[in-house]
Amino acid sequence: MDDEAEAIxxxxxLNAIRSLEPGECLNDDAVELALCRLAEQNQNxxxxxxxxxxxxxxRRPTNLNRLRAxxxxxxxxxxxxxxEEHWSLYAYEIEWKMLQYYDSSxxxxxxxxxxxxxxxxxxxxxxxxxxxxxxxxxxxxxEVRPPNAP
Amino acid sequence: xxxxxxxxDCGVFMIRAAFLLAADTPLGPHHFSExxxxxxxxxxxxxxxxxxxxxxxxxxxxxxAANLLLLPLPEVPQGNAVALATRSLAAAVKAFDNGIDATxxxxxxxxxxxxxxxxxxxxxxxASVADTEVxxxxxxxxxxxxxxxxxxxxxxxxxxGLLDYENMKIDTMDR
Numbered sequence: 001m002d003d004e005a006e007a008i009x010x011x012x013x014l015n016a017i018r019s020l021e022p023g024e025c026l027n028d029d030a031v032e033l034a035l036c037r038l039a040e041q042n043q044n045x046x047x048x049x050x051x052x053x054x055x056x057x058x059r060r061p062t063n064l065n066r067l068r069a070x071x072x073x074x075x076x077x078x079x080x081x082x083x084e085e086h087w088s089l090y091a092y093e094i095e096w097k098m099l100q101y102y103d104s105s106x107x108x109x110x111x112x113x114x115x116x117x118x119x120x121x122x123x124x125x126x127x128x129x130x131x132x133x134x135x136x137x138x139x140x141x142x143e144v145r146p147p148n149a150p
Numbered sequence: 151x152x153x154x155x156x157x158x159d160c161g162v163f164m165i166r167a168a169f170l171l172a173a174d175t176p177l178g179p180h181h182f183s184e185x186x187x188x189x190x191x192x193x194x195x196x197x198x199x200x201x202x203x204x205x206x207x208x209x210x211x212x213x214x215a216a217n218l219l220l221l222p223l224p225e226v227p228q229g230n231a232v233a234l235a236t237r238s239l240a241a242a243v244k245a246f247d248n249g250i251d252a253t254x255x256x257x258x259x260x261x262x263x264x265x266x267x268x269x270x271x272x273x274x275x276x277a278s279v280a281d282t283e284v285x286x287x288x289x290x291x292x293x294x295x296x297x298x299x300x301x302x303x304x305x306x307x308x309x310x311g312l313l314d315y316e317n318m319k320i321d322t323m324d325r
Binding site: 013016017020021025026030031033034035037038041042045076078080086087088089091102103104105 | 159160161162163164165167168169171172177191194195197198
């Protein structure tokens with residue numbers, strides 16, 4: 001990494017860190033850098049940049065060739081989604097063709113988000129015939145958070 | 151059905167869920183009950199900022215901070231200085247998470263622990279990796295590193311001030 005690239009990367013890190021301060025909403029840099037660390041640790045996982053998903057949400061043409069090459073030997077795709085300033089996550093198990101949705105607000109995915117995720121997976125896997133099994137995983141700590149927690 | 155009280159934490163939960171999924175851990179509310187949001191945010195920050203060896207070996211976080219301190223700060227180019235500042239900050243945060251609050255140790259306390267540490271026995275022969283890590287964590291050089299982390303934090307405050315990043319603070323600095 002040359003000096004300029006290193007400086008840009010460092011500034012992205014700073015941008016990410018600022019959004020990790022208490023009360024701040026996480027930005028794209030924080031989510032992407034954190035999930036990239038996860039993908040470094042687990043070679044079976046491929047993280048799809050949230051901007052790719054955003055492109056499908058906005059129905060913009062998106063080139064998936066590089067991403068398609070990256071998923072060749074992966075078992076799990078993680079698709080972070082930011083929709084209306086709310087983060088949620090799709091996890092797709094390639095072998096089992098199972099799609100799971102994780103949302104801390106205890107909601108099902110909005111129809112537009114679900115549609116975008118289906119179209120992205122269909123385009124990425126070059127298949128319109130796969131069957132998606134969908135499970136809604138609910139994350140909620142409101143009842144179990146310690147009373148004095150911030 | 152109650153919703154998550156703080157919408158700003160949705161990203162933190164999402165990342166936490168991703169890490170649990172990657173570890174093949176079935177998700178449940180108990181995975182989130184013990185984690186205060188601020189702690190989770192600090193852990194994510196450390197994961198983002200620190201190089202891989204430090205993430206694998208917790209005690210290396212403090213050594214990383216000490217190594218960074220040895221760099222001649224005025225000669226560091228600004229781009230590298232930003233990296234230096236962020237990595238030092240994360241190292242200090244991780245040191246705190248590992249039970250060392252360098253900012254609260256007085257010089258007398260450090261001296262006392264230093265004296266005690268000098269009498270600390272060497273790593274036993276045949277010790278396991280885990281035992282060796284624990285031993286190193288308690289060994290004399292670690293206390294030297296603790297002192298350097300303390301110095302690193304002071305230098306870091308100065309550096310952040312120079313770079314006009316004083317508004318960028320993580321609560322460890324205030325604890």
